[in-house]
Amino acid sequence: MTAKIAYDEVEVGTELPAQSFPVTRATLVRYAGASGDFNPIHWNEKFAVEVGLPDVIAHGMFTMAEAVRVVTDWAGDPAAVVEYGVRFTKPVVVPNDDEGALIEVSAKVAAKLDDQRVRVDLTAMCAGQKVLGMSRAVVRLA
Amino acid sequence: MALDQSFVGRTYPPTPPYEVGREKIREFAEAIGDANPAYTDIEAAKGLGHSDVIAPPTFVFAITFKAAGAVIEDPQLGLDYSRVVHGDQKFAYTRPVRAGDRLSVTSTIEAIKSMAGNDILDIRGEVHDASGEHVVTAWTKLVSRAPEGA
Numbered sequence: 001m002t003a004k005i006a007y008d009e010v011e012v013g014t015e016l017p018a019q020s021f022p023v024t025r026a027t028l029v030r031y032a033g034a035s036g037d038f039n040p041i042h043w044n045e046k047f048a049v050e051v052g053l054p055d056v057i058a059h060g061m062f063t064m065a066e067a068v069r070v071v072t073d074w075a076g077d078p079a080a081v082v083e084y085g086v087r088f089t090k091p092v093v094v095p096n097d098d099e100g101a102l103i104e105v106s107a108k109v110a111a112k113l114d115d116q117r118v119r120v121d122l123t124a125m126c127a128g129q130k131v132l133g134m135s136r137a138v139v140r141l142a
Numbered sequence: 143m144a145l146d147q148s149f150v151g152r153t154y155p156p157t158p159p160y161e162v163g164r165e166k167i168r169e170f171a172e173a174i175g176d177a178n179p180a181y182t183d184i185e186a187a188k189g190l191g192h193s194d195v196i197a198p199p200t201f202v203f204a205i206t207f208k209a210a211g212a213v214i215e216d217p218q219l220g221l222d223y224s225r226v227v228h229g230d231q232k233f234a235y236t237r238p239v240r241a242g243d244r245l246s247v248t249s250t251i252e253a254i255k256s257m258a259g260n261d262i263l264d265i266r267g268e269v270h271d272a273s274g275e276h277v278v279t280a281w282t283k284l285v286s287r288a289p290e291g292a
Binding site: 002021027030031033034035036037060061062064065066068069072073076077078079081082083084085086087088134 | 176178191199208237
């Protein structure tokens, strides 16, 4: 494990570079295939509406995968992430158009722990709503 | 109907090994649009100290969730999966998942709660490699929503 960020160079409040992740229906079909999660709420509008959703929604695990890219891109080595957890608070609604939805992720160092580790708190927004809660990663730095 | 509390602590038998392939990792990394070379380029992965390409942090969920099927589909537990949503997800890694791993999952029911008619089920999946070493633990919280009018 070879993180490119040094523990001594970060402090509580250090912001990680924010990123935005576009998601369209095509993204969801592709993620369904790669992950093996073929729940029709992620690709079939008729089904999604029948079960009470406003439209097709992104896989929660897709949003979780995108959000942590802010941390892995910052740390350099994805293996620097030693813990990662989220709560799925709101769905990411993905309309059937060319735009789709945009997941905006920001993150900052919330605590410095022992053993070269820091806790990073993430915020993931879509259409003005928080889509992840309690989104935290523990990262071992150099 | 509330789930039977006596299932708390129940552990299901380890799953047959899932063999992690380089091309499966590549497919997953492409699906999440992540171009980190540690996922696709063996030399880049070795440069970071890994013996082969590694998987993105959430890759292992496909394996642990499939294993959790033993719990979700346990007819004795009687969870109504058609009403289930994913509440929380957490991972704790001893090391990254990497190509060539043969991973087995042991699922345990950690908690069963009932809140406002919803059944809340916490499942822990312990992932070990072929040598029995711990790789990652996944915690999955599932919420089975109360039927309308219940």
